[in-house]
Structure formats: C-alpha cells, structure tokens
Amino acid sequence: MNHEHPEFLWYNGKIVPWDNVTIHATVIPSLTSSVFEGIRAYWNPDEGRLYGFRFREHYERFADSIKLMRMNVPYSVDEFVDGSVETLRRNGHDSDAYLRPAAYSGHPHQGGQWMPDPDQVQDVFIHTKSWPSILTREDGIHCGFSSWTRIPDHILPPRIKCHANYANSRLASIETTINGYEGALILNMQGKVAEGPGACVMMVRRGKVITPPVTAGILESITRDTLIEISRDVLGLEVEERDIDRTELYVADEAFFCGTGMEVIPIASIDRYPLGDGQIGTLTLKIRSLYHDLVRGIDKRYAHWRIAI
Ligand code: PMP
Numbered sequence: 001m002n003h004e005h006p007e008f009l010w011y012n013g014k015i016v017p018w019d020n021v022t023i024h025a026t027v028i029p030s031l032t033s034s035v036f037e038g039i040r041a042y043w044n045p046d047e048g049r050l051y052g053f054r055f056r057e058h059y060e061r062f063a064d065s066i067k068l069m070r071m072n073v074p075y076s077v078d079e080f081v082d083g084s085v086e087t088l089r090r091n092g093h094d095s096d097a098y099l100r101p102a103a104y105s106g107h108p109h110q111g112g113q114w115m116p117d118p119d120q121v122q123d124v125f126i127h128t129k130s131w132p133s134i135l136t137r138e139d140g141i142h143c144g145f146s147s148w149t150r151i152p153d154h155i156l157p158p159r160i161k162c163h164a165n166y167a168n169s170r171l172a173s174i175e176t177t178i179n180g181y182e183g184a185l186i187l188n189m190q191g192k193v194a195e196g197p198g199a200c201v202m203m204v205r206r207g208k209v210i211t212p213p214v215t216a217g218i219l220e221s222i223t224r225d226t227l228i229e230i231s232r233d234v235l236g237l238e239v240e241e242r243d244i245d246r247t248e249l250y251v252a253d254e255a256f257f258c259g260t261g262m263e264v265i266p267i268a269s270i271d272r273y274p275l276g277d278g279q280i281g282t283l284t285l286k287i288r289s290l291y292h293d294l295v296r297g298i299d300k301r302y303a304h305w306r307i308a309i
Helices: 025-033 055-068 077-090 165-178 222-233 246-250 282-295
Strands: 008-011 014-017 039-044 049-053 097-104 123-130 141-149 183-187 193-195 200-205 208-211 239-241 254-259 263-270 306-308
Touching: 008 077, 014 077, 025 097, 049 077, 055 077, 055 097, 055 222, 077 097, 077 123, 141 165, 165 183, 183 263, 193 200, 193 246, 200 222, 200 246, 208 222, 222 239, 222 254, 222 263, 222 282, 254 282, 263 282
Parallel strands: 141 183, 141 263, 208 239
Antiparallel strands: 008 014, 008 123, 039 049, 039 097, 049 306, 097 123, 183 193, 200 208, 200 254, 254 263
C-alpha cells in the first residue's frame, strides 16, 4: 500500500483515485458547516485481518449530523458501511487504520451573499489512512481545565459532529497546551464537566464508573457507549451517567478520556492535582485491556460490533 496517502477514496458512491477528489479553494469558507466522522479499524496479527469497529453506529451518527444540519446527502448507512469496507480493501490496509468520512458542499463559491441551499446535493468522501493504536501506552496524561466553555445544544449542538464545533475544541486544546498540559477538559454552561476537545471523560470513584450524561454538552460518543456496556455487562461494574463537578474530578480515584481516536487514555493529573497514586488506575487498566481485545477481535464477544474487512 502507498504510505504517503491511500490510492483510493470513496467519493459520491464510487471508489476513485486519490488525485480525482479535489475542491476549489473558494469552497473553504462554507466548510464549517460540513459534517464528518472518525472511525477505526484494527489489525488482528494472529488472524492477519482487519476488523472495522462499530461502523454502523458511526454512520448512524453521521446520518444524524447530516439530518440536523439539513444537508441533502443521497446515500444510506448501508452504502457508507459497504463503501468503507471496499475502500479499506482496495487500499490494502494491513495495519491499524482510521477512516475519515465527510459530507460537505463542494460547489465553488460564486460570491455575493452566502445562503445555504437545503436542496443542494452535498459531496461525500471516505478517506482511509494508517494510524497505529495507542492502547498500550504506559503513562497517563496531565490535563487542565480550559477557561473556554463548551458550546451548548441551543447555540451550536455538540451532538452534531460538524467542523464548526471543533473551533471550540481548538481554543480549549491550544490554550491548555500553551499552559503546559497534554490534554484539555471543558466545563459546560452549567459549570459541570462536559468532555475533552476530542473525547469524552469518565472517572472512577469508590469503585463506580461515572460519566456525564449525553445532555451535558457532549458528542454522543460510541466509545463511551461501548465502555458503559462492557463495564456493566462484562466487568460487573456500577456505571452512573450523571453530572460531574470539577472538584469531583480532582478527588477521583481514576479518570480517563475515551474516544475512537484517543481510545482509552488514562489521566494522571488535572490542574496539577494528582489522581490516585499517579499511576494508571486498576479499573482503567481492566476497561482498557478489555476494549483492546474486543476492538481487535482477540476477544470474540460482541461480534456484532466488528466487521471483518
Ligand atoms: N467528544 C468529541 C468532541 C469528539 O470529537 C470525540 C471523537 N469523535 C468524542 C467525544 C468521542 O466520540 P467517539 O467515541 O464516537 O469517537
């Protein structure tokens, strides 16, 4: 396979060569209303095969984002799932991979007043690339709360995975990086913990796994959903979806970020308050290693979450 870029993309229903998918530069200002997804596929070395993880749920969320933005995209979830499998196969991925689907207005901007047209058919591509998992990283990250507030549902809904929302994420992320942290946490308009710029957050207190509800100004994360289910049903843990105060996180025994790209990343400290003994927590490790085995198809349970490529 080509390691600079994949040979093919899925573009408007067809597999096409990389060089054929272009836009005119004048399209760029309207790209803030574009929606996208981030999906992973994991290589199982023993079987010599790739497993896509929860493709259907990602494309259902993609369809929700498209609907909420009132975009006209004439493809079904099935077509996206099949297109993803075919693109990964055609590109010959033989290691962990990441898929980036996007729906956007690819029409050149003609000047004058910009008014979105709900009937305009949007373009869609699915881009695949190699991206190794970091699920075995040995240390936790040091995080800080950003001074920026998470955008609320009644202004710019975090439930929609649209590029505009990531301006809020960028401000939070860059601020905390400049302040010497490796990760950001963001409070919502109610002053409760929302999420990170690109991942949800979970904490462990007194043996319970606790995470903010889907109404806290978060993306409805598929990893969050996966971890809630496996923590309850496989590990037998109590899981609570409820508001979390900032200070509760400071005194949590363990905490971690979760998301498709970030996977499960342990948090070592928040605003320089060390969590637990500063090492990766016992339950975090258990949850992470179960997640690792499930996504890679080493653990054969939850077969309906994986699609063999
Ligand atoms: N919140 C935000 C803001 C994100 O960008 C992501 C990554 N998609 C997540 C949460 C985690 O979502 P998922 O588990 O579906 O990747």
